[in-house]
Amino acid sequence: xxxxxxxxxxxxxxxxxxxxxxxxxxxxxxxxxxYQQKAGxxxxxxxxxxxxxxxxxSDRFSGSSSGTTATLTISGVQAEDEADYYCQSADSSGTYVxxxxxxKLTVL
Amino acid sequence: xVQLVESGGGLVQPGMSLRLSCVTSGFIFEDYGMHxxxxxxxxxxxxxxxMSWNSGRIEYAxxxxxxxxxxxxxxxxxxxxxxxxxxPEDTALYYCAKGMDPGETTMLYxxxxxxxxxxxxxxx
Numbered sequence: 479x480x481x482x483x484x485x486x487x488x489x490x491x492x493x494x495x496x497x498x499x500x501x502x503x504x505x506x507x508x509x510x511x512x513y514q515q516k517a518g519x520x521x522x523x524x525x526x527x528x529x530x531x532x533x534x535x536s537d538r539f540s541g542s543s544s545g546t547t548a549t550l551t552i553s554g555v556q557a558e559d560e561a562d563y564y565c566q567s568a569d570s571s572g573t574y575v576x577x578x579x580x581x582k583l584t585v586l
Numbered sequence: 587x588v589q590l591v592e593s594g595g596g597l598v599q600p601g602m603s604l605r606l607s608c609v610t611s612g613f614i615f616e617d618y619g620m621h622x623x624x625x626x627x628x629x630x631x632x633x634x635x636x637m638s639w640n641s642g643r644i645e646y647a648x649x650x651x652x653x654x655x656x657x658x659x660x661x662x663x664x665x666x667x668x669x670x671x672x673x674p675e676d677t678a679l680y681y682c683a684k685g686m687d688p689g690e691t692t693m694l695y696x697x698x699x700x701x702x703x704x705x706x707x708x709x710x
Contacts, residue, residue, distance in 0.1 A: 479648060508694060509694070509696075511695075511696035511697075513631070513697075515625075515631075520681060520700040520701065520702055520703065521623075521631065521681070521683075521697075521700055522700070523686075523696050523697060523698050526686065526696050526698075527696070532698065562630070564630060564631050566631075566633075566696065566697075568693060568694055572692060572693070572694055573645060573693065574633070574645060574647065574693065575621070575633040575636060575645075575693050576633065577623075577630065577631040577632060577633060578630075579629075579630050580630035580631065
């Protein structure tokens with residue numbers, strides 16, 4: 479079964495830059511999508527097709543992908559950014575959807 | 587305003603069945619692929635099943651294949667998940683999620699709208 483690997487946790491101080499990675503063998507072939515999930519809330523799409531920011535998402539959020547790693551970058555981190563972040567993509571056949579294990583972003 | 591509202595969750599014993607529903611509004615339901623995603627305690631998000639806009643493409647995660655059945659009723663703007671032979675590891679908060687791209691027949695897109703979820707607990 480295909481796996482997308484994320485670090486379990488990332489911690490940064492307010493104002494710093496947080497980078498959350500997602501590794502998967504099929505990422506050179508398929509886009510990565512990123513979701514933010516705050517406690518008690520539904521997931522929210524914060525990055526579409528590797529680097530496209532959906533309407534209404536702060537420009538502090540950016541995305542990139544190179545080789546087998548996709549990265550979500552949050553600049554000028556604020557307390558409100560504290561959440562779980564998940565990447566999503568597909569296996570090499572493009573048949574099945576997979577999520578990464580999630581990364582808990584802690585704002586110190 | 588786009589809305590997705592799940593229902594049908596509950597506490598059941600292993601081996602029993604449940605049927606989840608997702609009623610939607612605020613968008614042209616028949617144009618979009620729809621999916622079920624669950625969040626298990628301590629394990630994060632797991633994609634469960636998805637269906638294309640025209641029901642021509644249906645896929646399931648290996649963990650539920652043969653036990654769960656996804657369906658949709660475009661006349662009622664609704665999607666369903668029939669869950670049979672439930673196991674303790676199926677315990678999760680189940681979300682319905684809307685695909686971003688209209689008319690798409692693959693599973694290669696993000697999910698731009700989510701419901702608040704319905705809780706399923708499988709325990710004896």
